[in-house]
Amino acid sequence: MNAQVSMQTPGIDSQGEPGGVPTDTGTRRGRKGAGAAKASQWRLIARRFRKHRLAMIGLIMTLFLYVVAAFAAFIAPYGSGDLNAEFTYAPPTPLQVVDTSGDGWDWGLYYHGYSVEQDPETLALAFTVDESVKVPVELFAEGPEYRFWGLFTTNVHLIGPADPDTAHPMYLWGADRLGHDLFSRVVLGTQISMSVGLVGVSLAFVLGITLGGLSGYFGGRVDTLIQRIIETFMAIPTLPLWLGLAAAVPRDWGPVQQYLAITVVLSLVGWTGLAREVRGRFLSLREEDFVTAAKLDGAGKPTIIFSHMLPSFTSHLIATLTLSIPAMILAETALSFLGIGLQPPTVSWGVLLQEAQNLRAIATAPWLMLPGAAVVVAVLSLNFLGDGLRDSADPYR
Incomplete structure (x- = not known):
């Protein structure tokens, strides 16, 4: 008499019908799959960002600097x-x-x-x-x-x-x-050094994305026209432009208004690098399958550009934005240090570092270099924050 061995699949009874008891492993997998399905893209980005230690340090220090700027007085x-x-x-x-x-x-x-x-x-x-x-x-x-x-x-x-x-x-x-109390002046200088460049960065960011996206998506004559405009702006030397603008701004304007005007004008020149990067990305993405699928689905051109193509390289845009802010801080510091940016009685980190030009003063009072330490902390914090955001938003990670 041959013994018959019944092999039963978990969750399936002997007649081949559902009814068996599911295993605990399958239950756990189902719960994990359900949780992953509920996680949005921004939630996944936030989860990866919290695991980036340097980025968290950069975020805390950046928030601290902006709180100091808000309550400086x-x-x-x-x-x-x-x-x-x-x-x-x-x-x-x-x-x-x-x-x-x-x-x-x-x-x-x-x-x-x-x-x-x-x-x-x-x-x-x-x-x-x-x-x-x-x-x-x-x-x-x-x-x-x-x-x-x-x-x-x-x-x-x-x-x-x-x-x-x-x-x-x-x-x-x-x-x-x-x-003067140097601590008070460094704290008060945070207001200008951490905020006055945001207008120029925002304007350059909008111009670079818009014109670079149009150039890369449409191509042809639109691409040729925008590229010639970009090359014209790139041919303008920056430092002589600063010198000319510093002399052309009306003298009855306040020092902060003068620097803000110069920053806005320079932002009209500084968008060209980002525009070329965005153009190159659009040229490589416009032939991708998901763009073709969006066109066949009847999506309009603005929807394809801003809802499908731009999000595919969000990490690069975030990194560019966060790195542009410390670049503007360094530009303000360098130009004020050279005497063609902000001028006293306006207080910024660059203005405070003007006294560091005197070697005898530095030998007598080395604490005059403390505004430079504030610049280093701000730049490093923003760089760490930008690196963390780029890594967290990278769709290929």
Whole structure:
């Protein structure tokens, strides 16, 4: 008697009909498949972005810089024009939390004052930190008045000396050649250095995508016309254009208006590189199967361009946008450093670095290079953020 062995497929009974008990593996796969089907493209991008450590660091630092820019007048202990000529090139006085000079530990924010000595031969003042002088510091302290976002006038600052009329000012990052608080001026300079270039970047981005997309999609005479326009703009030298615009802008305009006007004009020249990159992408994508399918489905040309072709290289556009902002920050810093960008009394990182041109000042007060550190932090943060967004939005990853 031959024994008959019944082989039964999980989920199928012996008669070949559904009814068996599904395995736990199949259930897990079904749940995973259902979860993946519900995940949108932006959710997948966000999930990959959160795993990029450098990108997260760049995002946090970038958000921090823009928060500082938004609340700069409140964070800075002094205004951009507040100075004390008796403390030129005064060294930094970092905040202290614990005082161990007495018998026990005394907790509380404070900083040490200064002692001044004059060289009998050169008559130069030499400042040293006097640890015997203890100046209390408090949060939400009273200080110079300012207009908060142009809405109302207040004199409350995030941090400052408990006595606003103290004989020992609070110079956390030292003072410059006129006795300005360098920390306050770096914080206030964040407003211009992190924001004034956004207008030019946005305008160049829109022009580059629009004209480059039209050139690559339509080709023929449209492509030839736009390419000749691009070549004309690329032939204009940038630095002489800056010099000419700096002399042509009306003198009755404010310094920020002058720089904004120059930035907008330069953005009309700076879109050419992005336009050529977008054109090359469109030339390679317009013959792809998904574009042909969209045409056969009756989609219009704007829909094909903005809904099908542009999203296919979103990662490249995001990287270009995020890298253009630090390029604008570096341009503002370099031009202000050379004296053809923003000018005092406007405060930006580039204007503050103008004092770094004097080697004797740098040897005397090396803390004058701190605005350069702010530029490095901003540029690196935006670069890390751009790299992370590019990698997260890359459709081939």
